[in-house]
Amino acid sequence: MPGSEILHVYLLSHATGETAWRIWERIRAQFPGIKVQEHWRPNIRKPQQIIDVMRSASATRSIVFHSLVDLSLQELVHVAALESGVDDVDILGLGIAAVARLQGKAPSRKVGHRDNPNFISAVNFVEDHDDGLLPEELHLAHVVVLGLSRTSKTPVSMMLARHGIHAANVPIVPGRPLPRELEGVDPQRVFVLYKTPERLAAVRKTRLKHLGNIETNDDYADLNTVREEVLASLRIQAAHPGWTQVDTTRSSAEDAAADILAHYLERFPAAA
Numbered sequence: 640m641p642g643s644e645i646l647h648v649y650l651l652s653h654a655t656g657e658t659a660w661r662i663w664e665r666i667r668a669q670f671p672g673i674k675v676q677e678h679w680r681p682n683i684r685k686p687q688q689i690i691d692v693m694r695s696a697s698a699t700r701s702i703v704f705h706s707l708v709d710l711s712l713q714e715l716v717h718v719a720a721l722e723s724g725v726d727d728v729d730i731l732g733l734g735i736a737a738v739a740r741l742q743g744k745a746p747s748r749k750v751g752h753r754d755n756p757n758f759i760s761a762v763n764f765v766e767d768h769d770d771g772l773l774p775e776e777l778h779l780a781h782v783v784v785l786g787l788s789r790t791s792k793t794p795v796s797m798m799l800a801r802h803g804i805h806a807a808n809v810p811i812v813p814g815r816p817l818p819r820e821l822e823g824v825d826p827q828r829v830f831v832l833y834k835t836p837e838r839l840a841a842v843r844k845t846r847l848k849h850l851g852n853i854e855t856n857d858d859y860a861d862l863n864t865v866r867e868e869v870l871a872s873l874r875i876q877a878a879h880p881g882w883t884q885v886d887t888t889r890s891s892a893e894d895a896a897a898d899i900l901a902h903y904l905e906r907f908p909a910a911a
Contacts, residue, residue: 644700645674645850649692651705651716654762656681657797658706662730676850681797682762683707689715697723706730708746757803765796768807774818780807781910782903783824785882786832787811787868788859789842791892795832798896804903813871826881827906830899833873836866838888 648667650659656679667675680692683705689712696703703725707713713732720727735746767773768780770793777783781804786792792808799806809818811831821829834842843860858864876882883902887895904910 645676647676647678647696647699647701649678649680649696649701649703651680651683651689651692651703651707653683653707653709653712654681654758654801656706657801659704659730663704672848674848674850679793682766683712686712686715689719693719693723693725696720696725701725703727704730708735758800761800761803761805762797764805764807765793765800768805769793769796771809771818773807774809774820777807777809777818777820777824779805780824781805781828781907782807782899783821783829784808784832784899785811785817785829786887787834787839787872789839789846790832790834791887791895792832794892795887795895795899798893799899802896802900804900811868811872811875813868817875826879827883828903829879829882830902831872831876831882831884832887832895833884834869834886834888836862836869839869840865 648663650656650663652659660679663677667673678692678695680688683689692703693716695701703716703720705713705716705727707716707729708731713729716727717729719725739746764780768776782799784792784796784799784806785808788810792810796806796808809821811817840860840862843865847860876884883899885895885898890898
């Protein structure tokens with residue numbers, strides 16, 4: 640049955656992909672229990688990126704959501720999707736066309752923060768330093784975001800990029816040492832994301848279900864295992880009193896990013 644297979648959802652955007660992600664989240668809420676694998680593809684600027692996405696999407700049962708406003712890239716997605724047998728959903732296209740028709744005016748085709756070189760640089764930095772990549776460059780980050788799996792490290796980092804902040808994120812994995820380069824980072828720039836064990840276990844269970852793994856007793860989402868991980872994370876924080884904890888138990892990635900941004904600008908006013 641088609642409904643029992645994993646649905647691969649690709650989210651394409653010129654920028655962070657926040658618009659596509661927010662709309663997709665509301666759509667997904669209408670289909671509880673479906674098995675989903677999300678593929679976030681921000682910073683789409685070149686035709687080859689779209690071709691690569693369609694090649695991957697065509698190999699599985701997939702749908703592509705995109706919030707591209709560059710007309711040539713929009714058209715390429717439509718054509719490539721048709722040729723690849725993949726469904727695509729243009730999130731902004733119909734709205735832009737309707738307003739243009741009623742106003743009798745062509746859209747500017749400007750892409751949010753894309754004209755801001757600080758934003759572009761920040762998005763590139765987040766992509767290059769996601770999930771512990773390039774630890775030797777941690778000293779170049781405006782902020783370093785730490786956290787256990789599913790504490791929203793990447794979404795928070797992308798939200799920070801909207802404000803031109805170069806954020807690197809590093810996973811906390813119990814039993815695995817943190818990059819030694821982290822010791823050379825100003826502790827005022829280090830932020831640790833926290834979720835209560837109960838909330839984190841619930842988020843992980845939901846993630847496993849979306850991936851098609853219904854084994855809710857999996858250690859990854861087991862409450863006792865998660866409690867041990869959270870305690871290990873708290874011990875690491877206790878050993879670094881200069882680091883700042885940010886509670887994401889009930890807050891959105893955007894709220895957590897705003898909290899980090901406020902601390903950052905207060906501590907480094909020259910960056911404002």
